[in-house]
Amino acid sequence: MKHAIYQQITQRKKHGKKSFAVLIDPDKVDAGNIQELVKLSVDAHVDYFFVGGSLVISSHLDECIQQIKAACSIPVILFPGSPSQVSKYADALLYLSLISGRNAELLIGQHVISAPFVKKSGLEIMPTGYMVIDGGAPTTVSYISNASPIPADKSEIAMCTAMAGEMLGMQLIYMDAGSGAKRPITEQMIEKVAKHIEVPLIIGGGITDPEKAYLNCKAGADIIVVGNAIEKDPTLIKEVSAAIHSVAIVNAG
Numbered sequence: 001m002k003h004a005i006y007q008q009i010t011q012r013k014k015h016g017k018k019s020f021a022v023l024i025d026p027d028k029v030d031a032g033n034i035q036e037l038v039k040l041s042v043d044a045h046v047d048y049f050f051v052g053g054s055l056v057i058s059s060h061l062d063e064c065i066q067q068i069k070a071a072c073s074i075p076v077i078l079f080p081g082s083p084s085q086v087s088k089y090a091d092a093l094l095y096l097s098l099i100s101g102r103n104a105e106l107l108i109g110q111h112v113i114s115a116p117f118v119k120k121s122g123l124e125i126m127p128t129g130y131m132v133i134d135g136g137a138p139t140t141v142s143y144i145s146n147a148s149p150i151p152a153d154k155s156e157i158a159m160c161t162a163m164a165g166e167m168l169g170m171q172l173i174y175m176d177a178g179s180g181a182k183r184p185i186t187e188q189m190i191e192k193v194a195k196h197i198e199v200p201l202i203i204g205g206g207i208t209d210p211e212k213a214y215l216n217c218k219a220g221a222d223i224i225v226v227g228n229a230i231e232k233d234p235t236l237i238k239e240v241s242a243a244i245h246s247v248a249i250v251n252a253g
Ligand code: 1GP
Pocket: 023, 176, 177, 178, 179, 180, 181, 203, 204, 205, 206, 207, 225, 226, 227, 228, 229
């Protein structure tokens, strides 16, 4: 089994370094804007690309990843909305189990069906406890999974869910308010969860400015994911990246 990317993530956490992941939805990009996104991301020292979406309709996932890989060495991590979103061209796979929901299909069912195919891909597999937090609007993942998100003000539920996920062996916890969330996850909830787990904590959903990314990192997020806001304004990459990486400098000092 490969572990290189996960080791890098844990090393960064160990040294107090915060990471920035730019989320690319293959449905929303073409060869032209992939080039632009990659260039801006390389210049801004982005740490990872997450590729995927809750509902990838197009069939150019492979092509999208190949274009990114051809243009830079930033690791590409799959963030799949379904088992069909697996590409051998990526570097690693967030192997998501929706631990905030009670839908057996998304906890284990789909994993069983796709296991031989996923294993054969040769990808680095990162078991990830995926927690959907109410972001003020129904998300595609909530609708499709028929699973309620964790209420935004119930930090204890989030904390216990993350702790259970970690004890079950999840190597990452990803708290997501959903793409384009009206209300991103609060710092209070991030802090509560971060204090009670040792594995790296990924935060995403509705982050639209550098200040929020910075505050999330100060509260305990290890990786910040931004998708929607960058689709609207790719130049945000530079400012958000600088804000996230500045937290590491403060910690190191
Ligand atoms: C969604 O966490 C990601 O699953 C990112 O959300 O698109 O709102 O940045 P945004």
